Amino acid sequence: MMSLGEILFVYRARMRERSVLVQEAIAVAGIAVGVALLFASQVASTSLDGSVRALDSQIVGSTQLQLDSRSTEGMNARLAGAAEHLPGVEAALPLLERQATITGPHGSVSVDLFGAEARFARFGGDLPAALTAKQLEHQQALALPAPLARQIGASSLGAIRLQVGARVTESPIGAALGESEIAGLADSQVAFAPLSYAQSVADMPRRITRVFIRVRPGHEAEAHRALAEFASREHLNLVPADFDVRLFSVASAPAQQAAALFSALSAFVGFLFAFNAMLLTVPERRRLIEAMRRRGTTRTMTIQLLSFDALIIGALAGALGVGLGELLSAQGAGAQPGYLAFAFPVGDQRIVTWQTVALAVGAGLVAALVGVLVPIQAILARPLRSSNVPGRPLRGWAPLRIALGVGCLAITTSTLVLRPQAALVRNYALIIVPMCVALVCLLPFVYRLVVGTVALAERQFGSAASRLALIELEDPLTHVRSLAVVATGAVAVFGSIAMQGAQHNLQAGLDRATVELNSGASLWVSPGGRANTLGTTPFDSSIADKLKGLASVQAVSIYRGGFLTLGNRRLWVIAPPPTEPRPMPPGQLISGTPTDVGALLRAGGWAVISEAIANELHLRVGSSFTLPSPVPTRFRVAGTSTNAGWPPGAIIINANDYARAWGSSAASALEVSLRAGVSPAQGRRETQQALGASSGLIVQTAREREGEWKTGSRQGLARLERIATLVLIAAVLAMAGVLSSMILQRRDQLAYMKRQGFTRAILWRAVFIQSVILIGAGCGIGAAFGIYGQLVISHALATVTGFPVLINARARVALGSLGVVSFAALAIVAVPGYLTVRVRPSIVGPA
Numbered sequence: 148m149m150s151l152g153e154i155l156f157v158y159r160a161r162m163r164e165r166s167v168l169v170q171e172a173i174a175v176a177g178i179a180v181g182v183a184l185l186f187a188s189q190v191a192s193t194s195l196d197g198s199v200r201a202l203d204s205q206i207v208g209s210t211q212l213q214l215d216s217r218s219t220e221g222m223n224a225r226l227a228g229a230a231e232h233l234p235g236v237e238a239a240l241p242l243l244e245r246q247a248t249i250t251g252p253h254g255s256v257s258v259d260l261f262g263a264e265a266r267f268a269r270f271g272g273d274l275p276a277a278l279t280a281k282q283l284e285h286q287q288a289l290a291l292p293a294p295l296a297r298q299i300g301a302s303s304l305g306a307i308r309l310q311v312g313a314r315v316t317e318s319p320i321g322a323a324l325g326e327s328e329i330a331g332l333a334d335s336q337v338a339f340a341p342l343s344y345a346q347s348v349a350d351m352p353r354r355i356t357r358v359f360i361r362v363r364p365g366h367e368a369e370a371h372r373a374l375a376e377f378a379s380r381e382h383l384n385l386v387p388a389d390f391d392v393r394l395f396s397v398a399s400a401p402a403q404q405a406a407a408l409f410s411a412l413s414a415f416v417g418f419l420f421a422f423n424a425m426l427l428t429v430p431e432r433r434r435l436i437e438a439m440r441r442r443g444t445t446r447t448m449t450i451q452l453l454s455f456d457a458l459i460i461g462a463l464a465g466a467l468g469v470g471l472g473e474l475l476s477a478q479g480a481g482a483q484p485g486y487l488a489f490a491f492p493v494g495d496q497r498i499v500t501w502q503t504v505a506l507a508v509g510a511g512l513v514a515a516l517v518g519v520l521v522p523i524q525a526i527l528a529r530p531l532r533s534s535n536v537p538g539r540p541l542r543g544w545a546p547l548r549i550a551l552g553v554g555c556l557a558i559t560t561s562t563l564v565l566r567p568q569a570a571l572v573r574n575y576a577l578i579i580v581p582m583c584v585a586l587v588c589l590l591p592f593v594y595r596l597v598v599g600t601v602a603l604a605e606r607q608f609g610s611a612a613s614r615l616a617l618i619e620l621e622d623p624l625t626h627v628r629s630l631a632v633v634a635t636g637a638v639a640v641f642g643s644i645a646m647q648g649a650q651h652n653l654q655a656g657l658d659r660a661t662v663e664l665n666s667g668a669s670l671w672v673s674p675g676g677r678a679n680t681l682g683t684t685p686f687d688s689s690i691a692d693k694l695k696g697l698a699s700v701q702a703v704s705i706y707r708g709g710f711l712t713l714g715n716r717r718l719w720v721i722a723p724p725p726t727e728p729r730p731m732p733p734g735q736l737i738s739g740t741p742t743d744v745g746a747l748l749r750a751g752g753w754a755v756i757s758e759a760i761a762n763e764l765h766l767r768v769g770s771s772f773t774l775p776s777p778v779p780t781r782f783r784v785a786g787t788s789t790n791a792g793w794p795p796g797a798i799i800i801n802a803n804d805y806a807r808a809w810g811s812s813a814a815s816a817l818e819v820s821l822r823a824g825v826s827p828a829q830g831r832r833e834t835q836q837a838l839g840a841s842s843g844l845i846v847q848t849a850r851e852r853e854g855e856w857k858t859g860s861r862q863g864l865a866r867l868e869r870i871a872t873l874v875l876i877a878a879v880l881a882m883a884g885v886l887s888s889m890i891l892q893r894r895d896q897l898a899y900m901k902r903q904g905f906t907r908a909i910l911w912r913a914v915f916i917q918s919v920i921l922i923g924a925g926c927g928i929g930a931a932f933g934i935y936g937q938l939v940i941s942h943a944l945a946t947v948t949g950f951p952v953l954i955n956a957r958a959r960v961a962l963g964s965l966g967v968v969s970f971a972a973l974a975i976v977a978v979p980g981y982l983t984v985r986v987r988p989s990i991v992g993p994a
Contacts, residue, residue: 149448154455167431169891173884175464178514180877182468184870186507187475190499197498199395199491202335207388210240212360212374215384217777218809219709220685221354226381230358233377235370238361240267243345243354246684248676249338250308251299257678258338259492260311262345288321290339292332296323311349313674313686313843318348337492359388382777384712394717395491401794401948405653453519461515465508472507475873489681490710490717552588555581559939582939586641586932587634594633597924612912619917628889629921635885636925636968637932639878643964644933646871648957649940650864656951657860660792663732665852667723668704668818670830675845680855681719683709685813686844694817699825699833706816707805713775714763719793722805724818725749731786731799735951738768739786751804753785757796759949761787776808789951792860796949878968883975886918890976890983898989910984918976922969930965934958
């Protein structure tokens with residue numbers, strides 16, 4: 148065993164060589180990219196779930212169960228008193244929760260408005276205590292988190308504009324609460340008020356949305372039986388007190404899975420960057436190992452030296468990656484899917500745990516150890532030999548590599564043809580690893596084919612420079628180094644094209660869903676505020692009569708919709724009017740035909756449900772099921788669809804069926820058709836004037852509404868877009884880095900060739916031609932696999948997430964990434980290439 152001092156002595160001696168230092172730096176950078184993306188992804192995931200858990204825990208306090216209304220219109224407040232008198236119940240605590248928009252001098256923001264009674268503080272957590280703080284207990288006012296109050300320019304004892312649904316009121320601010328009063332909720336988008344005041348501003352007198360239950364100790368079973376009967380009789384949901392956390396976990400899962408898939412692929416690409424950079428060091432490590440073995444160094448001692456090198460690389464990469472990941476996370480690379488705030492109280496705080504740091508750093512160390520030890524394992528296993536004699540490849544491995552590569556392509560192709568269930572595809576290793584293994588296994592054979600083709604062309608049209616470049620490419624001693632450069636380019640372009648193409652396919656699918664769901668009318672009338680983007684807030688439908696008399700209006704139809712809890716999912720219920728020509732968006736339909744399904748929806752009693760829900764409930768087309776709405780209603784399945792962009796899933800029925808199932812004639816939006824010759828802008832202006840300046844309803848054209856929806860969906864995909872962009876940048880730098888390192892390693896060789904009479908111009912052209920061939924081969928192979936990867940990952944996203952993915956081979960994306968990586972890498976390499984050929988002639992050739 149070597150001592151630490153001896154290991155440090157050898158390590159310092161190696162680092163004195165500039166080429167070795169450059170190669171190690173490239174390896175550190177490659178691993179750091181993967182660590183950064185893994186870290187940012189984990190922080191985003193932890194923060195997203197953590198914000199909801201924090202708010203839920205402060206509401207729940209010491210309660211165990213809750214009675215939840217099935218409608219945003221809530222339940223009668225008297226039910227809380229009735230529940231409190233049930234056997235085994237110690238306390239029943241009413242709560243009102245509504246989506247609202249608050250507007251101050253500096254802007255508007257969507258919030259969750261919570262109202263509770265003073266006695267909530269006896270059993271609840273920190274939030275109820277804040278809700279019923281002494282300064283609010285006898286006031287008709289709101290309390291806001293201090294950062295939120297500053298964001299909109301509100302101050303204590305000042306006033307803001309509060310909109311709940313279609314109702315707009317002026318509300319005083321009774322308190323701005325800091326972190327000392329509401330802990331981590333200081334960064335949440337919430338507003339607090341006494342229950343009576345919340346009911347007043349929400350226009351919900353004597354209504355509540357939830358009742359939290361405190362059970363007497365030892366009476367759990369008795370209380371649960373009584374509450375279950377009560378909930379069934381009153382058409383309420385009886386669920387655990389912290390049930391919102393479970394609902395949010397299901398809702399956020401598709402976005403988290405998509406980001407995890409991208410992060411896993413990018414981390415794998417980052418590791419391959421580092422692995423290929425390590426391949427460039429194989430000749431130098433071979434010389435080091437064999438020199439040490441001639442001096443009596445054992446394999447164990449050699450592994451010690453290499454492991455120390457790997458630990459240094461891994462530690463530096465881990466530190467750099469965590470720092471870069473923290474920067475990416477702070478700048479929004481871990482952007483949270485804010486559209487979930489339509490149905491959940493999502494906060495803005497970032498939560499970084501020690502487990503996240505340990506996972507990222509540990510992954511960097513493992514990648515470094517594999518990258519250092521795997522490329523030289525054959526060197527350690529061989530008998531001692533001269534460093535100038537290339538090892539003979541094992542011929543039996545070539546057929547095995549081809550078979551393995553083809554087999555991996557077959558595995559990934561099955562995701563395109565068979566569409567396996569989400570449980571299978573959710574194992575990202577089954578998506579990522581086969582593609583990368585196929586690329587690595589088949590790359591050497593494709594590279595030889597490219598070099599052979601270039602050699603044939605060179606014999607016909609070659610020059611001295613091209614001949615020198617080809618000699619270098621065909622040299623067995625430099626084969627590993629050339630292959631490392633080609634592999635880096637292939638992996639770089641493959642990762643960039645695959646991720647950007649899949650992201651474009653997902654965005655295109657969401658955009659198509661947006662257009663289809665909003666094209667049913669010229670104008671839409673709905674409550675203002677971002678929280679009402681999906682049309683889930685009810686308002687008085689009699690307003691439609693006021694608009695029907697306008698000269699510019701041909702017809703006004705009532706659209707209904709809302710959220711509904713089904714199992715562990717908070718579903719989006721979409722209910723277009725029966726007069727809608729296309730009640731079923733054709734691009735979202737998976738089973739059934741648009742014509743037949745549309746006719747069934749208009750007839751009533753039929754529903755289209757997301758494929759994930761159908762699989763979960765074991766439903767097929769024609770099956771019957773009971774929708775657990777406020778008035779439980781029987782429906783038959785007309786077809787299955789995507790989730791229409793809402794992660795937990797969607798159900799489509801007609802507006803009349805919705806009114807019957809919810810026991811309410813309230814509208815969620817009005818669809819306005821204009822007379823011939825009336826422009827959308829003119830119709831919008833006249834309709835808004837008819838509503839009045841004080842109305843909380845806004846009028847949007849179909850295009851304006853589409854734009855608002857697209858903004859929300861793009862926010863949800865921001866993390867994927869940033870990850871894909873970062874991989875593209877890393878691809879350029881990695882390609883330029885390995886090429887620069889290769890050129891710097893040729894300094895002695897170029898100096899010797901100058902002594903033999905080759906001019907600087909010839910050598911420069913030779914270096915440039917060699918770089919073009921290597922970049923072209925690597926990037927071309929990567930582009931082909933990248934287009935294939937687009938299709939595989941797009942199908943995986945559609946299967947795992949249920950999103951409407953428009954699956955296409957994005958040739959423009961492929962050409963763009965190919966061009967950016969190729970030309971940027973060549974431009975960067977031109978500088979070290981030019982400087983290297985200026986080396987002075989030497990009679991000493993390369994070692």
